[in-house]
Amino acid sequence: MRIAVIPGDGIGIETTAEAVEAVRAVGDVFGHRFDIEKLPWSADHFLRTGITMPPNGYAMLRDDFDAIFIGALGDPRVPDNRHARDILLGIRFELDLYVNYRPVKLLDARLCPLKDRSVADVNFVVFRENTEGLYVGIGGRFKAGTNDEVSIQEELNTYKGVHRIVKHAFEFAKATGRRRVCMADKSNAMTQGHALWQRVLKEVAPQYPGVEARHLYIDALVLLMVQNPAQFDVIVTNNLFGDIITDLGAALQGGLGLAASGNLHPGRTSMFEPVHGSAPPLAGKNVANPIGAILSAALMLESLGLKQEAAAIEAAVQDAVVTGNGTKEIGGSLGTRETGDYIASHVRKSGPDRADVASG
Secondary structure, three states: OEEEEEOOOOHHHHHHHHHHHHHHHHHHHHOOOOEEEEOOOOHHHHHHHOOOOOOOHHHHHHHHOOEEEEOOOOOOOOOOOHHHHHHHHHHHHHOOOOEEEEEEEOOOHHHOOOOOOOHHHOEEEEEEEOOOEEEEEEEEEEOOOOOOOEEEEEEEOOHHHHHHHHHHHHHHHHHHOOOEEEEEEOOOOOOOHHHHHHHHHHHHHHHOOOOEEEEEEHHHHHHHHHHOHHHOOEEEEOHHHHHHHHHHHHHHHOOHHHOEEEEEOOOOOEEEEEOOOOOHHHOOOOOOOOHHHHHHHHHHHHHOOOHHHHHHHHHHHHHHHHHOOOOHHHOOOOOHHHHHHHHHHHHHHHOOOHHHOOOO
């Protein structure tokens, strides 16, 4: 399997290295050969060459690799972050990665900021439409920088885009035994664009009689996520709302350093990334939490059909969190590298005997 790795900027470089180490550990234990190619695209590369992505970059990623792993992007030396936009948003749009997949799972009750909550109370998945909405860049500015400035940003919703993400959420619930799908919009105020979300929910939900369909306005959803997250199994929403509520979800599970995500087009080359930012002030200090990146690597393996291998990484992460073998922010005393080493070592010690595993 060929995997493209874009380490990114800041702490992305460090946390990505630990994610790669976890993948290599899985390869050693389960008898797989992963061809991992590191690509240089980053702020440093842009500042040195003036190139954010080469002309054939998107096609190369789509055609030459089975999966893409990307680290956090962002650097104050590139004030408009054009390299991050071209790399991250560019890959999402050019490869049509319409599913943003973000599991929200609490690994230890002590990490949840809500009182008296157990790991059973925070275990849901958010599916965010990833290629439409307000992020398509329709709009503009008139008389910029003056007192008469007008700024317009338009939201794009298509039947195809809304239908496929809502259907994916129901398919996921059916396949994984989750009983409830909640669709969130703001159709009481955004009566035109979000009427389409209402229409699609009413069309798709009856096709899944074993799954309870629910609708909430986005503001009510945020309230209920804080009051009682246990009521949610699967949430599906648009690009902007999904971006916001998944950060709240990360807080419920213990912080951005634990949050993983995938950008998917089922059946095609997809991209995986931790949710956290590049945090330039922390770069090079060996303090960043690599678990979000490592769990994103587990999502990548899962999407490639390697479910047992993904589970091995998840079990190692669970052990690291519960036993305190992690970074300071989650109650441990280890650095970035040491946390990654602990998790990789756990994978190697706990995996099946190589002789009993067929080569992948």
